[in-house]
Amino acid sequence: MARAVPAAAGSEMRPARPDLAPRPGLSRDEMESLQRRVAEAAVFEDDLPFDPTRVSLDTPETGNQTLTGAVAPGGDTDTDGDADTDTNSPPLVAGIDQSFLDDRALSAVVVLRGGEVVERVHAVSDLDLPYIPGLLSFREGGPILDALAELDCDPDLLVFDGSGRIHFRQAGLATHLGVVCDAPSIGVAKSLLCGTPDEDVDGRPEGWRTPIRADDSVDPVGGHPDGPETTIGYAFQSRQYDSRPIVNPLYVSPGHRLSAATAVDLVSRLSGSYKLPEPTRLADAYADEAKAQYED
DNA sequence: GCGACAG
DNA sequence: ATCTTGTCGC
Numbered sequence: 001m002a003r004a005v006p007a008a009a010g011s012e013m014r015p016a017r018p019d020l021a022p023r024p025g026l027s028r029d030e031m032e033s034l035q036r037r038v039a040e041a042a043v044f045e046d047d048l049p050f051d052p053t054r055v056s057l058d059t060p061e062t063g064n065q066t067l068t069g070a071v072a073p074g075g076d077t078d079t080d081g082d083a084d085t086d087t088n089s090p091p092l093v094a095g096i097d098q099s100f101l102d103d104r105a106l107s108a109v110v111v112l113r114g115g116e117v118v119e120r121v122h123a124v125s126d127l128d129l130p131y132i133p134g135l136l137s138f139r140e141g142g143p144i145l146d147a148l149a150e151l152d153c154d155p156d157l158l159v160f161d162g163s164g165r166i167h168f169r170q171a172g173l174a175t176h177l178g179v180v181c182d183a184p185s186i187g188v189a190k191s192l193l194c195g196t197p198d199e200d201v202d203g204r205p206e207g208w209r210t211p212i213r214a215d216d217s218v219d220p221v222g223g224h225p226d227g228p229e230t231t232i233g234y235a236f237q238s239r240q241y242d243s244r245p246i247v248n249p250l251y252v253s254p255g256h257r258l259s260a261a262t263a264v265d266l267v268s269r270l271s272g273s274y275k276l277p278e279p280t281r282l283a284d285a286y287a288d289e290a291k292a293q294y295e296d
Numbered sequence: 297g298c299g300a301c302a303g
Numbered sequence: 304a305t306c307t308t309g310t311c312g313c
Contacts, residue, residue: 097303098303100303131302131303132301133300133301133302133303134301134302136302136303139303140303161302161303162302162303163302166302167302168301172302173302173303187302189302189303190302190303191301191302191303192301192302193300193301193302194300194301194302217300217301251302
């Protein structure tokens with residue numbers, strides 16, 4: 001049965017695979033086996049509901065970028081009950097990041113359509129686990145799902161702050177939540193968790209990229225055309241300033257429903273004047289901004 | 297035992 | 304992630 005009510009907040013982005021959700025309270029072994037199941041269910045090939053080349057930060061309309069936030073101007077512009085099967089308008093891209101308050105996490109989501117912010121939501125949730133390398137999705141996954149549940153729109157792409165396939169069991173935060181939501185997702189990390197870069201990553205020019213290949217620390221996943229040489233992501237130099245502080249590259253990896261090559265291409269298209277892609281940068285700023293309202 | 301590790 | 308002053312440069 002369809003909803004009787006218009007479209008209440010939280011009606012979109014509901015988990016498609018709640019059975020694979022990062023439940024807390026599992027033993028370490030149970031968390032790792034769940035990650036193996038997530039990796040099996042993950043798709044590291046392009047299966048996108050939009051054309052990647054349509055993703056950009058440009059705003060067709062007035063050529064004017066409105067990054068100040070706030071919701072849609074004149075209220076409901078469209079009936080928006082489902083995906084946009086309509087126009088050539090850019091896909092909806094959601095940037096997700098968190099800030100912390102004691103034992104609580106503030107998860108922020110900023111959704112962009114081209115260079116415009118169309119929605120911003122956040123949620124404050126209790127944290128159940130400490131940070132453990134390799135098990136990040138079990139600490140931050142639940143809180144992030146809480147925030148995504150507040151969304152009125154249905155993003156075409158989710159951009160996470162952390163790794164996707166660049167993970168010991170090929171199931172990092174971006175992969176885990178991408179699979180649970182069954183949505184295309186990308187992981188953008190500021191440092192490398194595992195895997196080996198093809199080339200030295202130091203002091204590279206903007207736009208430069210090199211494959212990150214699976215090594216001994218990356219477990220093979222049945223069901224995927226894997227091999228010890230499999231490209232699980234890319235080191236990507238998004239920015240490089242004309243002066244000293246050599247900027248480190250970003251480590252981009254596919255979360256779900258896209259290839260490593262498409263993931264970097266999209267991050268490149270979403271890069272503005274800063275190191276982090278715009279959706280992530282805005283979510284990061286919003287997470288800090290909203291945090292102030294909860295500090296004791 | 298040693299090394300190594302997203303946020 | 305978070306704790307934090309000043310400092311260099313467009």
